[in-house]
Amino acid sequence: MSIGLFRAPTPVNEPVRTYAPGSPERASLKAELARQSGLEVEAAPIVAGRPVHTGDTSPMVMPHDHRHRLGVFHKASAAEVHAAIDAAQAARPEWAALPWEERASVFLRAAALLRGPWRDRLNAATMLGQSKTAHQAEIDAACELIDFWSFNVQYLTEIMADQPLSPTGTWNRVEYRPLDGFVFAVSPFNFTSIAGNLPTAPALIGNTVVWKPASTSVLSGHVIMELLHEAGLPPGVINFLPGSGPAVGDPVLADSRLAGVHFTGSTDVFHGVWRTVGENIARYHQYPRLVGETGGKDFVFVHQSADVDTVVTALLRGAFEFQGQKCSAASRAYVPDTLWPKIRAGLGDGLAQIQMGDVADFRNFMGAVIDARSYAKLTGAVNEAKASVGKGVQEVLGGEHDDARGWFLGPSVIVATDPRYRTMCEELFGPVLTIYVYPAAEYAQTLDLCDSTSPYGLTGAVFARDRRAAHQALVRLRHAAGNFYVNDKPTGAVVGQQPFGGTRASGTNDKAGSAQNLGRWISARTIKETFDPPRRFSYPFMDEE
Structure with missing residues (x-):
């Protein structure tokens, strides 16, 4: 039996260790x-x-x-x-x-x-x-x-x-x-x-x-x-x-x-x-x-007022950390045509710098996907996209893969011309990001497209320096994500700070x-x-x- 009204220790989020060289x-x-x-x-x-x-x-x-x-x-x-x-x-x-x-x-x-x-x-x-x-x-x-x-x-x-x-x-x-x-x-x-x-x-x-x-x-x-x-x-x-x-x-x-x-x-x-x-x-x-x-088919929605460098960083981290094997991972993105050339260039530079391999080598940003079944599903989707260039797909960046030693699929970016191309809608659970480039003048319409494209409602993010645009996304995408981020990637919820979960099929x-x-x-x-x-x-x- 309890013989006092006890107060538990006040919790504090555990500090993240850096594992920096020499530490x-x-x-x-x-x-x-x-x-x-x-x-x-x-x-x-x-x-x-x-x-x-x-x-x-x-x-x-x-x-x-x-x-x-x-x-x-x-x-x-x-x-x-x-x-x-x-x-x-x-x-x-x-x-x-x-x-x-x-x-x-x-x-x-x-x-x-x-x-x-x-x-x-x-x-x-x-x-x-x-x-x-x-x-x-x-x-x-x-x-x-x-x-x-x-x-x-x-x-x-x-x-x-x-x-x-x-x-x-x-x-x-x-x-x-x-x-x-x-x-x-x-x-x-x-x-x-x-x-x-x-x-x-x-x-x-x-x-x-x-x-x-x-x-x-x-x-x-x-x-x-x-x-x-x-x-x-x-x-x-x-x-x-x-x-x-x-x-x-x-x-x-x-x-x-x-x-x-x-x-x-x-x-x-x-x-x-x-x-x-x-x-x-x-x-x-x-x-x-x-x-x-x-599941999730989590989105990053970019307004034309967004900062390009923060968008590129959010996409690279949000889509490819832990090989995209997060239910919150960024797996589809909507980018305005006015910013796309700069964002594409930034993504290309980032993909070229990402190293993949044994996680005991701390220089690597990515490891392998979890098993042979996942590897087959993911590489099949990437290869299908490469074969679909001109038929709903504009191009595929990255996507190198090899399972001789480990189940390695490199970061893959599919640029879709069809906003309802398969990988814009279906959860893949791997390092595959699909991007749809939309006319900047059609921001509101494309928000509605984002809301209706996927059956999921887990995480999402909007990038905008224009506060009106950010608010518009918050309103129009109210039920599209249970965890919504403004100018941040859609991953990384912290206990006590961002309670985690979504609705719809999520x-x-x-x-x-x-x-x-x-x-x-x-x-x-x-x-x-x-x-x-x-x-x-x-x-x-x-x-x-």
Whole structure:
């Protein structure tokens, strides 16, 4: 029981380390990269705190050197899924009964460990297993995950402090309970921080979780589980189930005790989850909470008053950092014909300077795309665009590719003459930017075109020095992006500063990194206590004159 009204430590965004030449953090991270490169890790499902070696294994490789095995992971089957659900249910009463500050302490300790001795380990695992550069790993696996664990505690205290009015003689209060069942967390490969937040945000409230990581990021997920164990997370609170989507997802969604789904991934997969939950709705003990952040076809809209250098920098960073494998990555741009010659020249210069290769070589701006399937899809789109010059495409800049050693696709810029060319509309999830050059005089009409071209509504940006133009974009594109940027690239949301999420085909917009998301894992109970209750049933109006 709690015997005080405790105030959690005030969260502060974790400073981003630079890893500049000669810095101690650079030397330390390089040493950890070398150490992990020489290991072969055996990861496995973790059920009730114990690893389960199923014998059905899959290799973990470096995307930028796919002949280099980082280890193997054992894949979960239906048997491990059922055991994990049972473990989550068994752990739930004791975990939910813990005072909130005890649960919070686990994740605050996890943040402190990641801030210190675990930082290099998780960053290196992310770099090697997901082909992130040092900077991309730092802002993701270290800083953002530290922020999630720190700020979520603050959000929980704010939520619990929201209490109703109590008239004289009455005490009204609200309990913020966990859901009545288990939560299924499904995380993507591209952000280690998301993988860490999806299971732990519900767990902070008192929920227990079954977590399926992406098969291409099991290594970093394995490290997160070890870190949480070190931080004191009790067995069974989060159960880790790497494996195929159907092998894990089908039995989870069929279980009547499902209380919620915390999902980040493709729109098509989330459609399938929602459909399955709908089909099973009568068998669940409660209506499951569905929280999903899905795809994006994120735009940069350039007004003729924009500064060319800032536009070029935003496009190069927004489209090609982490090989464009961000749901927020700039993947389509609208550029006025008055600025296009200068912007094209700047892009050409930038593409020529971008280096791509092994992320352990800190001179490289890009690594490899995540796997062979992604490589085939992306190179197919680039080659199709090259073959479509004169038929909806004006030219293709860059686009060199080679998979002999790693799945490398260089930064690719498709200049489309058809504003609804395929790569202006469809999410590719890679280093492919499509640009439509519009008549500067048709700014308003082209804003409407941007709004209607894609089914997504995740992130977008407008570049304009003319304030009227910027405001016009804010109004006309109000529902085209859940995170909107003015004179900045559409990537890089920070916990506590830009709560993240979108609508339309981009998800439920429950804003990761905010109290809004945390509230989805709460089932509130209102309590009314009357100190002097009435002692007869009749009311004064019933008395005789």
